[in-house]
Amino acid sequence: MASTDTDDSPVRAQLAQHLGFLYPDSNAERLADQVIAIFDHLEEQRPLPLHQLWSQQDCLLITYGDSIVDDHSAPLETLHSFLKQHVKDSISAVHVLPFCPFSSDDGFAVIDYTQVNPKLGDWSEISQIADDYRLMADIVINHVSSESQWFENYRKGVEPGASYIMEANVGDDLSEVVRPRASSLLRPTETSDGLKHVWCTFSHDQVDLDFRNPQVLLEFLKIIRLYLEHGVSIFRLDAVGFLWKQPGTTCMHLPQTHEVVKLIRTVTDFFAPGTLLITETNVPNHENLTYFGNRNEAHVIYNFSLAPLLVHSLLTGKTEYLKRWMMTMPPAPVGCTYLNFTASHDGIGMRPAEGLLSDEEQLQLVETVRRFGGRVSTRRTADGGERVYELNVALFDALRGTVKGEDPWQVERFLCSQTVMMALEGIPAFYIHSLLATPNDQAGVEATQINRAINRHKWDWQELQRQLSDEGSVHHQVFGELTRRISLRRQMLPFHPNATQFTLQLHDPFFAFWRQSTDRSQSVFCVNNMSDTVQELRLSDLNLIAMDAWHDAISGTRFDDQNAVLNVAPYQSLWITNRPASP
Incomplete structure (x- = not known):
């Protein structure tokens, strides 16, 4: 006692x-x-002890208790079935809203x-x-x-x-x-x-x-x-x-x-x-x-600025705002870390972008998301005016295209957003509707007259299982690839939440950063093409250690010539590392 x-x-x-x-x-x-x-x-x-609080194997799922429903069981029981049958050990923690x-x-x-x-x-x-x-x-x-x-x-x-x-x-x-x-x-x-x-x-x-x-x-x-x-x-x-x-x-x-x-x-x-x-x-x-x-x-604190800046970068192909923010972010103090997320039950908060994105850039972001079916919520300011508070949209649909309009790169762009998020310093958190590539729920908005309902879809359990087992389904495609990348991440020591991180100064539209394990035994260069065109990457720009064998953990490609020039596909992400993943 x-x-x-x-x-x-x-x-x-x-x-x-x-x-x-x-x-x-x-x-x-x-x-x-x-x-x-x-x-x-x-x-x-x-x-x-502080070193026992988390590791690179930690990953969070955010969900409502009734994000998946079934006529034959209580929603929490259905959620548990989904976790056991499909998610398994891809995630270590569940946030039940x-x-x-x-x-x-x-x-x-x-x-x-x-x-x-x-x-x-x-x-x-x-x-x-x-x-x-x-x-x-x-x-x-x-x-x-x-x-x-x-x-x-x-x-x-x-x-x-x-x-x-x-x-x-x-x-x-x-x-x-x-x-x-x-x-x-x-x-x-x-x-x-x-x-x-x-x-x-x-x-x-x-x-x-x-x-x-x-x-x-x-x-x-x-x-x-x-x-x-x-x-x-x-x-x-x-x-x-x-x-x-x-x-x-x-x-x-x-x-x-x-x-x-x-x-x-x-x-x-x-x-x-x-x-x-x-x-x-x-x-x-x-x-x-x-x-x-x-x-x-x-x-742990939420990395709230990440979502609006990352979406802005992927919609515009510009990385300057994302890089500038990342270079000014202090490493979390010992015993603390960030929770990285790109979508939530609320929406994409715009207050954390204040002072980081100009008013013009914010307006362009708002207009683009609206074209892709999203809604906007406002807040009242002290002078009686109103400002944009959050973008209400399913992230998968927010990335249908760019500021130029819709295009064929929605899946690749979306996977890039999640891959950037899971590689950053901190613990990654996936909203269930991102993990499942759920589109805008316009019917939910109409039924409730609540903007946030657009990203609070309730999946029918039987239908979800059909979609996840159908190899031609976008839900199968995204869920399968995300859980595969999460599994890779869990095996890589440089993705410990407190591992060293440095922003790399590659040319636009690359967004790249370097992570090194706390014991300095392994490095990973995280390189992301944030555009809809093929980009050339010179491996020599990364200053890879010549004595090490380097490969891309995501694709499995080996790099025997460290002076090679790579053609990086639109929205392709590379995790270039010097040590194979643990078995």
């Missing part, structure tokens, strides 16, 4: 420090004891954090997936559904809930508040104590929680403990940047928000070593990087 009554407990002292900063008017030591009591069934332990009962936003307006949505299955099916893969779950920490018991209690003036909801006064200075939506920030709400104005960062069905009340924090620590008991070992802190509110500020990334992340990190490090924290902060790059803290906040 964890130590709860000894003043020299290291975790107690650390928790008291966090809590004293967050709640200076409360008894920090008493609060620390309450936190420890929540985890009283777990032994206080030393955090795992919010699986609790919800009222809107496809799971991100949680009604009850302690239950699994019965339409998906139950806790036993969650645990079964966790038995075969590392399981990542969302902690939707900023807000709760307006249909939750907490909000109902808030309106009635009873606990738990009466003091859990964030309020504001109409006269408060909220002019600087950063919003991801164009709806009004405050929701008028009748309560037992009269009319109140409830803070709603996202929608009026998603009411923000008031973390100035320590009881709210304790509630979420109980939720984390429950998820740990069911096998969750990676926690995604959803929309965490908005967590702490203070009128007169942007209410983004406030010091108290970072302190909450540090506290959760302390708890998981001591009571569940090996548990990973990932912060979801879809913001400009320099803001996102702050969530590494001093190696005491998130283990």
Whole structure:
């Protein structure tokens, strides 16, 4: 049992420090004891050595619990069948997007954090997936559904809930508040104590929680403990940047928000070593990087800028913006890494491209994606205007062609996008609809009137199996080639998430970088033709070590003449390495 009554407990002292900063008017030591009591069934332990947290064999799949449906089984059971039969060991971890009962936003307006949505299955099916893969779950920490018991209690003036909801006064200075939506920030709400104005960062069905009340924090620590008991070992802190509110500020990334992340990190490090924290902060790059803290906040942060820059490069054939960004990206601190992804359940976020792509380049990107069937979502700015917030499109269809129009290179262009992503420093994450080359779901948008539904298709399990077994199907083609390349990647030491990475200065339209294993025994030159024309590559430009035997791991081609000139096909990727893959 964890130590709860000894003043020299290291975790107690650390928790008291966090809590004293967050709640200076409360008894920090008493609060620390309450936190420890929540985890009283777990032994206080030393955090795992940093080198044991991940390796080049790690790869994440992102999916809704019902991305694949079948009339004869619960969606979570069907998902597990898909993983066992088709994905197998190509991936090491599964992110099941919010699986609790919800009222809107496809799971991100949680009604009850302690239950699994019965339409998906139950806790036993969650645990079964966790038995075969590392399981990542969302902690939707900023807000709760307006249909939750907490909000109902808030309106009635009873606990738990009466003091859990964030309020504001109409006269408060909220002019600087950063919003991801164009709806009004405050929701008028009748309560037992009269009319109140409830803070709603996202929608009026998603009411923000008031973390100035320590009881709210304790509630979420109980939720984390429950998820740990069911096998969750990676926690995604959803929309965490908005967590702490203070009128007169942007209410983004406030010091108290970072302190909450540090506290959760302390708890998981001591009571569940090996548990990973990932912060979801879809913001400009320099803001996102702050969530590494001093190696005491998130283990992993999303590489949000990658998706818009990579799509831009593939649609235009220009690599200057992608190269410039990559050269300015710092290596992740020891014990931290990036999560690389090119598509998600939301869309391609454009805020992380601000300051990286010019307004003209962003507009061209928007117009091209619209021509390929995509939609655009906006956000409200402080001056009352609107800016593009995200591109809503299935990535496979976003890459139908280039700024010049559609062409025959969709599959090759798409495979190139995923191959670049999986070779970069960090852990690769594949959205299920990228892995399956799912096109735009226009019917879903029409049915829901929600732009994001375009990339949230629900596959019929029987139809998906037919497509994956049909050698003429684009889904078979893409899935097969991606899983083959993932398998190659898992065997190559230079693709360790923290292996050395340098950007290579090859001429446009090549995007190339060098990775070297942490023990320096193996190198790989990752060369990608980002254009729709054949390009010449001089191997001598790579400065290959003459004494080594070099080959392309993807095609198997050997390079006996290191002065040879290669004809690189449109959107072809090369992994030129000096050591064969492990058997």
